[in-house]
Amino acid sequence: MLKLLFAYFIFPGLIFSATVGLLAGWLERKISARLQWRLGPPWYQNFVDIVKLLGKETILPEASSKVFVLAPLLSVLSLSLVATILGVNLFGLSQGFSGDLIVLVYLLTIPALAAIIGASSSRNPLASVGASREIKLLLAYELPFILAIVAVVIRSGGVIHLSQIISYQKFNHSHIFSASGISLSGLLALVVGLLVGMAKLGMGPFDVSEAEQEIMGGVMVEYSGLPLALFKLSKAMLMYIVPVFLISLFLAKDTTVVFLLGKLLFILIVFILVKNTNPRLRIDQIIRFFWGPVTLLAVLAVGLAILGW
Amino acid sequence: MDLKTKALTKSIWVFHISAGSCNNCDIEILDCLTPRFDLERFGIQLVGSVRHADALLITGAMNRKSVPRLKKLYEQAPKPCFVIAVGQCALSMHMFRDSYNTVGPLDKILPVDLYIPGCPPKPEAIIDGLVKLVAAVRGK
Numbered sequence: 001m002l003k004l005l006f007a008y009f010i011f012p013g014l015i016f017s018a019t020v021g022l023l024a025g026w027l028e029r030k031i032s033a034r035l036q037w038r039l040g041p042p043w044y045q046n047f048v049d050i051v052k053l054l055g056k057e058t059i060l061p062e063a064s065s066k067v068f069v070l071a072p073l074l075s076v077l078s079l080s081l082v083a084t085i086l087g088v089n090l091f092g093l094s095q096g097f098s099g100d101l102i103v104l105v106y107l108l109t110i111p112a113l114a115a116i117i118g119a120s121s122s123r124n125p126l127a128s129v130g131a132s133r134e135i136k137l138l139l140a141y142e143l144p145f146i147l148a149i150v151a152v153v154i155r156s157g158g159v160i161h162l163s164q165i166i167s168y169q170k171f172n173h174s175h176i177f178s179a180s181g182i183s184l185s186g187l188l189a190l191v192v193g194l195l196v197g198m199a200k201l202g203m204g205p206f207d208v209s210e211a212e213q214e215i216m217g218g219v220m221v222e223y224s225g226l227p228l229a230l231f232k233l234s235k236a237m238l239m240y241i242v243p244v245f246l247i248s249l250f251l252a253k254d255t256t257v258v259f260l261l262g263k264l265l266f267i268l269i270v271f272i273l274v275k276n277t278n279p280r281l282r283i284d285q286i287i288r289f290f291w292g293p294v295t296l297l298a299v300l301a302v303g304l305a306i307l308g309w
Numbered sequence: 310m311d312l313k314t315k316a317l318t319k320s321i322w323v324f325h326i327s328a329g330s331c332n333n334c335d336i337e338i339l340d341c342l343t344p345r346f347d348l349e350r351f352g353i354q355l356v357g358s359v360r361h362a363d364a365l366l367i368t369g370a371m372n373r374k375s376v377p378r379l380k381k382l383y384e385q386a387p388k389p390c391f392v393i394a395v396g397q398c399a400l401s402m403h404m405f406r407d408s409y410n411t412v413g414p415l416d417k418i419l420p421v422d423l424y425i426p427g428c429p430p431k432p433e434a435i436i437d438g439l440v441k442l443v444a445a446v447r448g449k
Contacts, residue, residue: 045352
């Protein structure tokens with residue numbers, strides 16, 4: 001029991017993933033700043049932001065219900081569960097349980113749902129615009145995301161057990177490679193996974209639900225103090241969880257600390273470069289993009305995986 | 310100095326209110342975020358919602374239409390929250406002091422923490438003012 005609590009709250013759960021995630025968030029700000037020829041904030045900036053928000057006054061909208069405060073808590077708690085399941089599998093602390101991949105797919109949608117619920121309960125018109133965009137975004141990216149995961153499941157022999165997928169890659173090769181060079185289906189599924197990951201993080205061209213310039217923070221518009229800090233924390237944890245999830249699905253050949261860190265940095269830098277070179281898309285463009293070309297790529301990946309490419 | 314104050318002075322999120330200015334001060338404020346001056350290295354960010362704000366940056370001569378909205382925005386901001394008056398208009402109404410429409414300088418309406426004079430103030434002056442504000446808050 002104590003071991004479980006330690007795994008959930010400290011390593012590799014809440015505190016570990018939040019720390020790495022806040023550092024990843026700093027990396028995003030720093031690299032963006034350097035790309036714009038600026039200096040950028042110091043490495044502890046995101047920690048300071050969280051501490052500051054904890055010390056601020058929390059304002060509850062008059063018409064809001066308890067859900068307004070519970071939604072960010074739900075987001076953080078479900079993400080620490082995701083971080084725990086991913087971490088124990090990847091660091092080899094435990095074998096996990098059968099079907100944990102499906103549980104992870106469900107748990108990864110909860111931050112978006114929490115943002116939708118919290119924004120709707122604040123009864124702010126701008127927040128409801130943000131919530132409606134978040135719903136559309138969720139509908140847009142879930143289909144190619146699940147197809148990309150299906151491609152991985154087929155390639156590793158039909159297992160839906162995360163530790164078996166990882167050990168398959170350890171004994172054979174990462175899913176983006178095959179016995180002879182690069183595997184087409186794995187590569188296509190990884191591209192789909194990266195695009196969906198960016199949409200899940202709400203960054204880059206897919207940040208419509210929090211567009212600061214047009215809807216003033218969107219789903220976050222009424223949040224202040226502690227609940228806002230929790231939402232920022234869950235966003236930071238997602239910055240760690242999404243790359244690690246992609247690593248354990250596609251690039252889990254070598255899971256020593258150095259290689260993990262290198263792969264994490266690689267995926268984060270790809271995200272940040274795409275973010276800084278692409279302007280924000282409209283929500284209808286995003287849906288057309290995800291249901292059109294991206295889903296086509298994902299279907300192609302599944303087909304090629306069935307053929308054994 | 311406690312942790313709360315230290316964190317507050319290291320990460321000031323600014324909400325920008327133009328209460329009837331000629332847009333000159335606003336342009337200089339945006340200049341502070343450009344590569345040459347880069348206020349983000351001090352953790353200062355512009356935010357879209359007043360609920361996220363730690364400082365209200367107010368420009369322009371207050372007029373009868375903007376004052377009620379200004380008071381409302383100040384009440385909506387979570388405390389502790391600084392009020393920064395930027396430009397000669399917000400400080401003393403400047404050349405609009407005899408206008409039929411202006412109400413009064415900003416410190417007659419809200420408690421002002423920092424005055425930055427100039428028409429418009431240079432980005433250097435704004436950064437200097439912010440440094441003085443941080444020093445004053447930490448010295449408290």
